[in-house]
Amino acid sequence: MNLRAPFxxxxxxxxxxxxLLGIFIPDLADLRNRILNWAMxxxxxxxxxxxxxxxxxxxxxxxxxxxxxxxxxLILAMVVTFxxxxxxxxxxxxxxxxxxxxxxxxxxxxxxxxxxxxTLAAARTFQHRTDLMNLVFIxxxxxxLLGAGPLFGMELPYFTRVLxxxxxxxxxxxxxRGLLMGVALGTITTGVRILIGADRPYGA
Amino acid sequence: MMPSPLAILxxxxxxxxxxxxxxxxxxxxxxxxxxxxxxxxxxxxSVEDGSRLQVNLGHGGLLSTHSxxxxxxxxxLQQVAEIxxxxxxxxxxxxxxxxxxxxxxxxLRSTYRRIGIPDQFHLHLAQTTGIxxxxxxxxxxxxxxxxxxxxxxxxxAFGPEAGLIADAAHRSEGFSLGGSPALSTQAxxxxxxxxxLLGEELYAAGAYTKANVAHEASLRTQDVLRWxxxxxxxxxxxxxxxxxxx
Numbered sequence: 001m002n003l004r005a006p007f008x009x010x011x012x013x014x015x016x017x018x019x020l021l022g023i024f025i026p027d028l029a030d031l032r033n034r035i036l037n038w039a040m041x042x043x044x045x046x047x048x049x050x051x052x053x054x055x056x057x058x059x060x061x062x063x064x065x066x067x068x069x070x071x072x073x074l075i076l077a078m079v080v081t082f083x084x085x086x087x088x089x090x091x092x093x094x095x096x097x098x099x100x101x102x103x104x105x106x107x108x109x110x111x112x113x114x115x116x117x118x119t120l121a122a123a124r125t126f127q128h129r130t131d132l133m134n135l136v137f138i139x140x141x142x143x144x145l146l147g148a149g150p151l152f153g154m155e156l157p158y159f160t161r162v163l164x165x166x167x168x169x170x171x172x173x174x175x176x177r178g179l180l181m182g183v184a185l186g187t188i189t190t191g192v193r194i195l196i197g198a199d200r201p202y203g204a
Numbered sequence: 205m206m207p208s209p210l211a212i213l214x215x216x217x218x219x220x221x222x223x224x225x226x227x228x229x230x231x232x233x234x235x236x237x238x239x240x241x242x243x244x245x246x247x248x249x250s251v252e253d254g255s256r257l258q259v260n261l262g263h264g265g266l267l268s269t270h271s272x273x274x275x276x277x278x279x280x281l282q283q284v285a286e287i288x289x290x291x292x293x294x295x296x297x298x299x300x301x302x303x304x305x306x307x308x309x310x311x312l313r314s315t316y317r318r319i320g321i322p323d324q325f326h327l328h329l330a331q332t333t334g335i336x337x338x339x340x341x342x343x344x345x346x347x348x349x350x351x352x353x354x355x356x357x358x359x360x361a362f363g364p365e366a367g368l369i370a371d372a373a374h375r376s377e378g379f380s381l382g383g384s385p386a387l388s389t390q391a392x393x394x395x396x397x398x399x400x401l402l403g404e405e406l407y408a409a410g411a412y413t414k415a416n417v418a419h420e421a422s423l424r425t426q427d428v429l430r431w432x433x434x435x436x437x438x439x440x441x442x443x444x445x446x447x448x449x450x
Contacts, residue, residue, distance in 0.1 A: 036267075039267055042303070043267055046265075046303040046305070046306050047335070049305070049306065050299075050302035050335070051335070053332050054333065054343075056327075056328070057331050103336075106338075107338040107339075110368065111338070114364055114367055114368055117371040117396070118364075118367050118392060121374070121395045121396035124374065125394075137394065176387055178403065179402060181430070182402075182404030182426075183385045183403055183406070185407075185426045186385075186403075187407070188212070189216060189220065189422035190275050190422070192213070192216050193419070193422055194275065196217070196220070198419075199279060201275055201278040202310050
């Protein structure tokens with residue numbers, strides 16, 4: 001019999017209820033904050049474990065000679081960054097240099113790739129999906145592009161002053177609120193499932 | 205007058221408990237969500253042809269506001285593992301955050317134990333592939349691009365970088381499904397993924413993959429509450445015509 005299961009379920013439900021009650025009962029606010037601080041410490045520890053996992057996965061790839069060049073670069077970068085920040089602190093000049101001259105440019109490059117990928121994806125969607133939703137999507141996209149500003153120096157007033165603001169401020173806003181309500185309802189029911197122990201993602 | 209959050213919570217709990225024990229006297233059919241149907245076909249296919257299914261849980265941790273989306277992803281991971289754990293290439297989970305990685309490992313470990321193959325579980329089946337959003341996407345891309353994972357499900361907190369993963373799935377002729385609570389990401393996934401999950405569909409995956417009775421109950425609760433909100437909105441809109449407060 002797995003004795004860990006009922007214990008971890010009880011702990012999860014108990015702490016979940018205490019945090020929830022802390023929102024509604026002012027006397028429990030301190031306890032709630034303390035629990036959240038513990039959770040933050042655990043999350044920081046989990047982050048270290050995540051980095052260790054990343055290291056292990058790539059170390060095994062190097063040993064198996066599988067995409068090993070990328071794994072060697074990753075492990076070297078990880079070890080150097082970890083040592084530099086550990087010795088000199090995260091706000092040191094060296095750590096800032098790594099962030100500003102390595103991390104930011106690489107992420108910006110990925111962002112640039114993303115812009116091209118999304119343009120291609122939109123074109124592919126237009127080619128492959130021919131349902132009503134897609135036609136609405138493409139039509140809306142065209143209207144918003146035409147309404148975004150002058151086209152070859154020529155303004156299309158009906159698009160820029162009437163159609164585009166109407167879509168942005170009425171139709172899109174309504175749809176966004178509808179989607180957000182769906183997300184909010186889904187979030188609440190998912191939280192309740194965890195609180196009543198119907199979902200146990202902690203492996204119980 | 206605004207209803208108090210406690211009253212809303214109490215209503216949700218009451219409705220979920222009611223729908224858990226009462227199924228209306230007849231078998232209910234869930235409305236068709238093509239994305240989830242295609243995912244189910246994809247899971248079956250991955251078992252048949254021995255290809256791998258990858259569940260990406262995003263980079264939102266348990267302490268973030270989007271933690272519920274990641275929990276929905278974990279439910280899907282559990283269902284996928286129950287079906288495909290003993291296939292040639294068992295499903296893998298990726299995350300961009302430590303707590304999610306631990307939960308994914310726990311979810312997989314308990315599923316392997318439940319289906320009687322605990323010795324086949326390995327910690328590397330749930331990986332952290334990067335800590336920042338783009339690092340996470342970059343770490344996830346290789347397994348999609350080299351066709352190690354032919355089916356890619358993205359359920360969790362994602363930013364626009366989800367477009368890179370979906371695009372990689374397209375280029376490697378794999379299948380991609382994605383859902384995120386962020387509206388901008390939903391727009392990206394609508395354009396880039398084979399099957400996007402919009403709005404509350406993200407949280408419905410468990411009910412469709414037959415996770416447990418609570419999932420179907422929560423889906424019915426969402427349906428009821430959605431109608432309550434619609435009625436309240438209509439009432440608020442027309443009440444000024446009948447002398448109500450503006």
